[in-house]
Amino acid sequence: MEMPTVTMQVIPMEHGLLLAAILFIMGMVGVLTRRNLVFILMSLEIMLNATGLAFIVASSHWGQVDGQIMFLMILSLAAAEVAVALGRIAAVSKAQNTGYQCTWRDERLGPDSLF
Amino acid sequence: MSVLFYGSAIIAVLATLLVITRTNIVHALLYFIVSLLAIAVIFYTLGAPFAAALEIIVYAGAIMVMFLFVVMMLNLGQVTQDQEKAWLTPSVWIGPSIMAVPLLVAVIYAINLNQEQMAHTVVGGKEIGVALFGPYVLAVELASMLLLAGLVGAYHLARK
Numbered sequence: 001m002e003m004p005t006v007t008m009q010v011i012p013m014e015h016g017l018l019l020a021a022i023l024f025i026m027g028m029v030g031v032l033t034r035r036n037l038v039f040i041l042m043s044l045e046i047m048l049n050a051t052g053l054a055f056i057v058a059s060s061h062w063g064q065v066d067g068q069i070m071f072l073m074i075l076s077l078a079a080a081e082v083a084v085a086l087g088r089i090a091a092v093s094k095a096q097n098t099g100y101q102c103t104w105r106d107e108r109l110g111p112d113s114l115f
Numbered sequence: 116m117s118v119l120f121y122g123s124a125i126i127a128v129l130a131t132l133l134v135i136t137r138t139n140i141v142h143a144l145l146y147f148i149v150s151l152l153a154i155a156v157i158f159y160t161l162g163a164p165f166a167a168a169l170e171i172i173v174y175a176g177a178i179m180v181m182f183l184f185v186v187m188m189l190n191l192g193q194v195t196q197d198q199e200k201a202w203l204t205p206s207v208w209i210g211p212s213i214m215a216v217p218l219l220v221a222v223i224y225a226i227n228l229n230q231e232q233m234a235h236t237v238v239g240g241k242e243i244g245v246a247l248f249g250p251y252v253l254a255v256e257l258a259s260m261l262l263l264a265g266l267v268g269a270y271h272l273a274r275k
Contacts, residue, residue, distance in 0.1 A: 011117060011160065014226045014227060015121075015124070016157070017226045018223060018226055019124045019127065019157070021222040022128055022219065023131055023154075025215050025218060025219045025222075026132060026135055027131070028218075029211055029212050029215045030135035032211035033203075033211050034135065034202075034203075035202045035207075036140070036199060038186065039135070039143065042134060042144070042147060043134075043135060045147070045174075046131055046134065046147070046150075049151065049154060049174065053154060053157065053158075056161055056163050059161075059163065060162045060163060060238070063162075065238050065243055065245075068163055068165065068166050068238060069251050069254070071163075071166050072169065072243075073254060073258055075173050076258040076261060076262055077261065078174070078178060079173065079262065079265065080261050080262050080264065080265025080268075081265070082181055083181065083265045083266065083269040084265050086182065086185045087268070087270070087272040088272045088273070089185065089189075090185050090188065091272055091273050091274070094189065
């Protein structure tokens with residue numbers, strides 16, 4: 001498929017960065033306010049994704065490929081992180097029979113709930 | 116292009132807001148997938164079609180399905196939802212949320228200091244491949260080691 005080499009200059013860089021900042025802050029609020037580990041993990045994903053968005057915005061601003069490379073690195077980091085964390089959550093909650101309701105430090109779960 | 120960007124941005128923000136406020140985890144995951152799709156559209160409008168495809172394939176396709184898989188495997192139904200509702204009281208979330216607002220304001224202020232228009236150049240898959248296996252080949256190797264470590268770690272941690 002033929003891509004146009006240069007599209008119209010329409011979106012200011014600030015707006016892309018603003019969106020990334022808003023998404024990042026929302027993920028941060030999620031990490032701070034939720035107690036369920038799966039929700040915390042999802043909020044971490046939101047934050048990582050916002051970081052990737054900022055990299056893509058910068059890459060698009062300077063027309064360089066490096067930002068997209070960094071996005072790929074963040075993608076593989078997120079995949080590895082989710083695999084390990086979900087494996088841990090599954091093991092803990094299965095052992096304690098609490099469903100996915102494990103938290104940072106839950107009296108019911110004992111020290112095993114701490115990551 | 117402009118309409119596409121701002122429309123997707125609004126959808127992404129609303130969907131993310133719904134993600135962090137849901138008590139039912141499957142609903143949150145579905146909203147998160149919507150948010151990821153919106154961000155993929157944004158990547159496309161920013162001239163990064165390859166990243167947009169990866170966002171859908173890897174994030175929405177692989178990572179979210181992994182979440183769904185684990186949640187479905189462990190789901191206890193209404194009990195967990197009631198527990199989540201009990202945990203999500205305003206006294207818990209209002210403090211951190213209010214404290215996060217000044218941070219957002221600070222970032223917005225910092226970004227607005229430097230007003231500059233951007234010309235979007237489409238960076239396609241070919242350039243990314245050339246860069247990945249040229250100057251960034253060490254980073255690719257390190258990423259592969261990280262994924263291997265993630266695989267071994269997940270196997271070890273999930274094994275009972």
